[in-house]
Amino acid sequence: MRFRNASVRSKVTALIVSLALLWAFAAWVTLREGINMLWAATINSSVVEPSEPLLVELQRERRLTVASLGSRLRPTGAALRQQRARTDAAHAAFASSISGTAVRFGADDLLEERVAAVESRLTGLKAIRKAIDTGVTQPSQATAPYNAVIDDFYRMYDSVAAFDDKEIAKDGRTLAEMHHSREFLAREDAIMAGVFARDGFTEQEHADFVAATGVFRQTLSEAMSKLPDVDKPHYDAWAKSPAATRLRSMEERLIRHRVGADVLPVSGEDWRKTTEATLADLHTVTVSAGDRLLERITPVAVGVIVRLVLAGGLGLLAVIASIVLSITTTRQLLAQLKKLRDAAHELSDERLPGVVERIGRGEVVDVSREVPDLDFGDDEIGQVGQAFNTVQRTAIGVAAEQAELRRGIRDILLSLARRTQGLVHRQLTVLDVMERQETDPEELKQLFRLDHLAIRMRRNAENLIVLSGSSPARTWRRSVPMVDVVRGALAEVEDYTRVTLMPMGEVVLVGRAVGDVIHLLAELIENAVSFSPPYTNVRVSGQLVANGYVIEIEDQGLGMKPEDLEAANERIADPPEFRISGTARLGLYVVSQLADRHDVKVVLKHSPYGGTTVVVLLPQELVEVDAGPDPADTDATPRLPRRSPTSATAASATATAARPATERPVAQRPVNEGNVRALKVAGPSRPPQQPEPDLPQPIEKGAATEPQPEAPSVFTPGGLPLRVPQANLAAALRDEGPPTTPDLEDDDDERSPEEIRAMMGSLQSGTRLGRTEAARLMEEQSGGDT
Incomplete structure (x- = not known):
């Protein structure tokens, strides 16, 4: 599976490597035959050939040793000493030959082991000779040490490397068996040398002779049955020769001879001449067969050399040519594929998104000119390019349809939103009028709730x-x-009473960012309130920092998982394109768009309380230090949440987010039980000089009404009532000078007739309600007195 997914370069490299390995294997197989032939020739010239003279000398020394012991003569006679000298000379030549470097490299472990065994046996000849000379070794035991040394020689021959050709290897083993059978004839001769020296058999010697004769005939017969056709006539001629025929006749007579008879049936001289002639003829026939085998080996060796040249030389040239061709073809292929890949990336990363974006903006795009077809010829890669052209035309068509669909959906959303916004604005205007005209506290409470819902x-x-x-x-x-600004955001939150507003400082927000910042904070505060338990509070605080102004919104909820927190921060920092699918968190998308519009940084992090803290960093260009209220600033305050008369008892000196920027006249004094009771009596009445408590509305694009000037806020930024100097003093004690509060009557010229009528109607309604309540209280008191 991994190789299937590998690159083209890796696959071609693997193909080249496999081809090279295949050539190396074929070359090694052919070369191994040549190496075997070379090592066989080396072992033959360094081990086998030097060992044959030594083997013959050992056979002769064995015969003379047995003959000397049988004649009861001193074994150290002149003939034996000369033979031992010839044996030592052959041993020295053999030892020098096997100590060469070629033998160490050409011999395998088994051959080295058996050569070492032969050398160890030859080294022990001195001890064998000493035991014979001192009479420790009996005549019947004299042949055993020499037989052991000669057997090691034949085991060494069996370990010589053979040819890979089965027929030649078989013929070689047959010749080795013929050569080994000659050793058994030599053993017969050695036994008879001792017998003729004593002029009679012993029981053991006769048994050994019979065994040696049987082994000689058996091995010779088996070897001759395996001879190739070219060698059989020569061995048949030897077997029918006079010497071989006489030898068989003598062997028969000696086998039938009874031990203890006075005269042997064969003379010693006849036996010696016959065996020497037979051994010599057998050696000659074996050597001739070896020469013929060598002639047969020569064509095989030539074939090995030819195969080596073909597999090594021509095969290497073929491998080199294949590598060069593969590399050049791969480069061309990869170059074309790279061009195709680059063109595809350019299309998918640059051209296609640009075309889709322009189509989404409603521009007319010439697709054939903007996204031309890819031309890579008529080969397989060119066919892939043509298929890709078809794919890109289909993709552009689908992308254009999708872009048109998304643009249509955005237009529908925008149209519906504008219509809804206009209707909500008209609804707020109607509610404003109804609130000004309503006198019943319960009804006014419901109107305030409708007002809050409309704002949301x-x-x-x-x-x-x-x-x-x-x-x-x-x-x-x-x-x-x-x-x-923060209060305006709270006005758009459902459960605003759970929000605690901390002091924000004497800072103002520039007008161009007010609407978007209110919207952004409303989304974040709504999220904090929604995802925290209902018995907990959400704290909103703000302060100036080096890089601008920071607003922190901290809840005490369950918090977010680290991966969800990271995903939310990434979504806010890099707002994606809005799509119809995946609308589970539209609030984050809205926040990201609003923050990106004014370069506002919004970061979510874990809160020490276990919830989530949202840090909103407003850049320096959006905030200014407040130099004081400007009475002429009639559009400086957003619309705040309404308070119903029955909720006045909940208003305390704490600055909660639910507190509006302006209260009714009784709220200008510190709240106490008397004030609350007076507020309940007064109801929703408003004095003529006090304007509508709702602050002026922002400018609505496309709205039919113009913004209405109203009085400035009479509360501190911390939410407490603003203290007016000398407000409660008698008129005679007040200082002369300009009024400390804005002269609201001077603004009457700027009010519309509808507003003046609403204010006077509210005053009259309040007056009537106050008088009615006062009369009712008096009646209750008078009734209680009676």
């Missing part, structure tokens, strides 16, 4: 606008205090 609906509509790739319509001309 507006955020959802703006989500659709962001998903469609456009910008929401809400914009501000001037900077807005950061605390009001």
Whole structure:
């Protein structure tokens, strides 16, 4: 499976290596025959040939030794000493030959072991001779040491490397058996030398003679049956020769001879002449057969050399040519494939995305010019290129359809979002009017809830606008205090009462980023509230840092897995293209788009409380240090969450995210039980000089109404009521000078008639409600007194 997935270069390299290994194997097989032939010739010239004279001399020394012991003469006679000298000379030549370097390299382990055994036996000849000379060795035991040495020679011959040709190897083994059978005839001669010296058999000598004769005839017969046709006539001629015929006759008479008879049936001289002639003729026939075998070996050796040249030389040339051809072909193939790959990457990474993007923007694109066909000829790679051309045309067509579909979906989302945004804006305007005209606290509470739901609906509509790739319509001309920006975000969160707003500092946010930052913070706070237990709070804090302004949103929920946290941060840092599929976390996509629009950094990390902390870093160009409230800044505050009259008891001095930027007149003083009771009595009435508590709305693109100027916030950035100097003093004790609070009556000229009518109607309704409540209280008190 791995090789199937390997590269073309790896596969070609593997093919070349396998071809080279195949050539090496064929060359080695052929070369091995030549090496075997070379080593066989080396072993024959260095081991076999020097050992044959030594073997003959050992056979002669054995015969003379047995003859000397049988005649009861001193074994150290002149003839025996001369023979021993000839044996030692042959031994020295043999030892010098086997000590050469060629024998060590050409001999295998078995041959080296048997050559060492022969040399050890030959070294022990001195001890054998000493035992014979001192009379320790009996005549019947004299042949055994020499037989052991000669047997080691024949075992050494059996270990000589043979040819790979089976017929030649078989013929060689047959000649070796013929040569070995000659040794048994020599043993017969050695036994009879002692017999003739004593002029009679012993029981043991007669048994040994009969055994040696039987072995000679048996081995000779088996060897002659295996002779090749070319050698059989020569051996048949030897077997029918006068010497061989006389030898068989003498052997028969000696075998039938009874031990203890006075006269032997054969004379010693006749036996000696006959055996010497027979041994000599047998050696001559064997050597002739060896020469003929060598002649047959010559063509085999020539064939080995020819095969070696063909497999080694021509095979090597073929391998080299194959390697060169493979390398050049592979380079051309890889070059074409690289061009095809580069063209495919250029199409998929550059051209095709650009064409799809332009089609998605509605441009008319000439596909044939923008994405030309790939031309790589008519070979197999060219056919692949043509198939790729078909694929790319189909892909571009499908991509164009998909881009058109996505653009249509974005247009539908944008259209629906704009319509929804317009309707929600009109709904907020109607709710605003209804809130101003309503006097019943319970009804006013429900209107405030509808107002809050409408604000959240507006955020959802703006989500659709962001998903469609456009910008929401809400914009501000001037900077807005950061605390009001965060409160504006809280106004778009369902469970805003669980959010604790910490001091934000005297910092304002530039108007162009107010709408998007409110939307971004609303999404993050909504996420923190939704994924934390309902009994926990979400804390929002902010402060100036070296790189801008940091807002931290920390919840006490279960937190996120490390891999989910990493994925969310990556999604925010590198916002992907919006697709219809995979919409499980649209909030993160909206946050990433809004953050990318103003270069805002948003990072999620683990909270020490076990939840998640979101760090929002606003760049320096978006924040400014607040120099103080500007009464003329009529569009500087976003719309905040409404408070129903019945929820006034929950308002304390703590700065929660649910606290609006402005409260009703009673909230301008510290909250206590008397104030709360007075608020319940007063109801929703508003004094003529106090404007609608809702802060002015942002500019809505395409909206029919214009922004309405309203009073500035009377709360500190921390959410506490703003203290007005001398507000509770008597008129006579106040200092003369400009008023400390904005003269709201001066702004009446800027109010529309509808607003003035609503304000006066609210004043009258409040007055009537107050008088009614006062009369009811008085009646209750008078009734209680009675």
